[in-house]
Amino acid sequence: MALVYPPDPDRVEEIFRRFEKADPNPHTELDFANPFTLLVAVALSAQATDKQVNKATEKLFAVADTPAKMAALGVEGLTPYISSIGLYRNKAKNVIALSRIVLEQHGGKVPLERAALQALPGVGRKTASVVLNELGIEPAIAVDTHVFRVSHRLGLANASTPDKVEQQLFRVVPEPWLTRAHHWLILHGRYVCTAQRPKCESCMIADLCPSRGLFVGAAAGKASPATKRKAAKKARVPRRKD
Ligand code: SF4
Numbered sequence: 137m138a139l140v141y142p143p144d145p146d147r148v149e150e151i152f153r154r155f156e157k158a159d160p161n162p163h164t165e166l167d168f169a170n171p172f173t174l175l176v177a178v179a180l181s182a183q184a185t186d187k188q189v190n191k192a193t194e195k196l197f198a199v200a201d202t203p204a205k206m207a208a209l210g211v212e213g214l215t216p217y218i219s220s221i222g223l224y225r226n227k228a229k230n231v232i233a234l235s236r237i238v239l240e241q242h243g244g245k246v247p248l249e250r251a252a253l254q255a256l257p258g259v260g261r262k263t264a265s266v267v268l269n270e271l272g273i274e275p276a277i278a279v280d281t282h283v284f285r286v287s288h289r290l291g292l293a294n295a296s297t298p299d300k301v302e303q304q305l306f307r308v309v310p311e312p313w314l315t316r317a318h319h320w321l322i323l324h325g326r327y328v329c330t331a332q333r334p335k336c337e338s339c340m341i342a343d344l345c346p347s348r349g350l351f352v353g354a355a356a357g358k359a360s361p362a363t364k365r366k367a368a369k370k371a372r373v374p375r376r377k378d
Pocket residue numbers: 289290328329330334335336339340341342343345346347348351
């Protein structure tokens with residue numbers, strides 16, 4: 137199967153039909169109790185794993201699960217809870233600043249609208265997308281490293297930046313699956329289509345994947361180091377703000 141773009145709509149439909157059959161209601165693996173704790177967890181998760189964030193927020197949210205309680209902690213009080221997470225100094229400043237803005241300008245409620253969310257400190261397009269999508273407010277496909285890699289390997293996208301990949305996914309993913317596509321692609325990338333040694337032998341969409349031959353069987357053995365390096369480079373997401 138050749139890696140061509142745009143992908144065949146029947147193939148795309150079958151990919152998402154199988155994702156849905158295997159996991160009809162996918163959700164984020166970040167722990168949260170309300171829109172505010174979801175926003176904080178997503179903001180903390182930039183360049184950190186969900187496990188690292190959950191470990192930190194378990195104790196943090198026990199004492200600060202509202203903007204008022206978080207603002208009362210202040211940067212000094214918040215820092216020890218999140219110091220195990222990358223970029224924690226900046227994240228602490230942003231979380232306290234956004235908590236104060238939510239309190240003072242939005243009556244203590246997280247504004248669940250893209251422009252207002254993205255106006256909060258440290259909240260970029262990707263963070264806003266994850267929050268709005270998780271709460272079922274707006275279909276969004278936040279393109280992180282997993283979504284970027286899996287989309288390329290499956291031939292759902294071929295663009296070189298996360299924003300362009302997101303636009304391509306919106307064009308090719310059928311509407312009924314748009315809200316859940318983000319989760320399926322992330323989970324598939326995290327547990328099956330991993331960056332190193334993807335588990336193609338047990339992949340439920342292997343017969344629909346044009347990249348399978350790069351990793352399995354005779355073709356994989358024959359691929360030159362340069363071809364493998366090129367494929368790995370192409371599937372690596374460029375860094376961006378959030
Ligand atoms: S067949 Fe392999 S490369 Fe293709 S989606 Fe599955 S795990 Fe990823």
